[in-house]
Amino acid sequence: MEEEDENEELFDVQEILVDPKQSPVRIDKFVTDKLPRVSRNRVQNGIRSGSIRVDGQRVKPNHRLSPGELITVVIPRHEDAVDGLLPENIPLDIRYEDDAILIVHKPPGMVVHPGVGNPSGTLVNALAHYLNHEDIPVLPGNDPDRVGLVHRIDKDTSGLLVIAKTDEAMTHLARQFFDHSIERTYQAVVWGAPDPGEGTVDRNIGRHPRIRQNYTVFDEEEEGKRAVTHYRTLDDLYYVSLLELKLETGRTHQIRVHMKSLGNPVFQDQKYGGDRIVKGTVYSKFKTFVERCFELCPRQALHAKSIGFVHPTTGEFVQFDSDLPEDMQAMLDRWRGYVGHRRLNNLLEE
Template sequence: MNADSPLIQLEVSESNTRLDTWLANELPDLSRARIQKLISQSCVKVNDDICTSKNIKLKPSDRIEITIPDSTPLELQPQSIPLDVLYEDEHLIIINKQAGLVVHPAAGHADGTLVNALLAHCHNLAGIGGVQRPGIVHRLDKDTTGAMVVAKTDLAFQHLQNQLKDKTARREYLGVVYGSPREDSGRIDEPIGRHLGDRIKMAVIPESKGGRPSVTHWRVEERFGNYTLMHFQLETGRTHQIRVHIAHLGHPIVGDPIYSSGRSVGVNLSGQALHAWRLTLEHPLSGETIEAIAPIPSELAKLIDIFRRRHHS
């Protein structure tokens, strides 16, 4: 059965099953969340009557009719922007995002975004998970490079979001920071929210003032005197999380225009020295483990090499 059909007609053969549960089993191409939305939008009829309750119990011989509305047309235009693809199949794509590329349109960035590039690369992305951010499961900051997964189907979108929420997906970063932490590893558990005085910034904020629980694991990879190469693993995924947490620890990311402004390293950088190095997740359909490694960009590799040579000279 094609879940993109404008009208789907089904007959129930079992009893005492919740409507949304039954539909999720019958229509595996649609996520449970999408089905519940269709029910709430009066797109589902039970025995010719519109049903807006996902909780009703079905009986044998009940007739179900579902109207799948056309996807809301995207205002976004496909744009031919080169993508560095680390992995791709019909369900998802993992790209190595370059520095300077905004993930989705926002104020000041109407086009030229990763979403515009993806719409040109993947021809069936419209409407997956949201009109303005189709397929976007998680984000990377504009100047953060590295591995990022995008869903191509509703089912993959839901599955990948759940992996991030349940902390089964593993997101590992490499970054160069100012200074040298006393310990070799640690865990930062501090809530993050919008900065109370500067709306552009995020900050460590008490939960009572809007901060959300945020956890970052870190360890030292290599020390270069006044600079350190660090490995980070995200347990949560707040905006600017690594940048805020490590600056809170007193060791902001080198080149960070917001959290380490005013500091200079004598090397020209196009953005902060932070790279989403490895992404490990479960394939939404096969259940196999996918591990995507984004090679360290040349600018970051050059920075590490300069610090290494300075330290050993």
């Protein structure tokens, strides 16, 4: 099972309309009665963090509801639930930790969440062992095997993930992801050079009508969901380019699908056409060179480089950054050497 690169899509919004005949009642008690499987303490944390709002506004747990008010509750989905999560002593690349959060660097090839075909060996199995499964926070409506997870990235995408260690941190971060206020920066090597070199892709994304495991762009507004990706070329190597990408939304496979729609698929992306020569010469030496680059980076060249958000405890904006992993860096260095050599030969021939 391949992990999906999605963020706010892990959450749904449940709306509760206060009955016209409802007598005055505290919102924490009212919501607890409506969500019997959720403790009052967790409901209160959700209200404080802004995951539970009234008419779109933040309120306090002692807010007394009035008839006709609309309560919105951001809750996670139950997909990929696994019975009997097995904590496993798998090494974690921890970049930061405090009492509320954990910043983990996920290597390429590691699945984030257990599912059919991947019951073990995942990041969540490792987190269950490291954090002590019994003490892991769970959002209202969540399955107990989510293990502090508020977002995820593809199996073959490397990079940073933020993990919640407390209920308060969980609900606080969930709201930020839902509101698109989390700042996420990716780097990718793509085929060719986008034109213009800097811009925004604003095209709806949804499941491919024929290849159901893939996603595609739609020109019609009523199809798919709106997806916005901002990109900037960092290094134009003619045959490939290194891009910086910032997500405004977090749709499934968003970067990979948007880049394909521009004609610049992510290098070595087997699902979206990046695992073949898209740009270059017809010479056999070039084909051999590209094959060696594929061997250096045997997965899509996509890296979740940085993440920034308001810290759930301090209220201050924090940001965490990571270098390109070795496989992407080695492949990129080889491309730079190849292009530099060709440019030198062209100058000598002039």
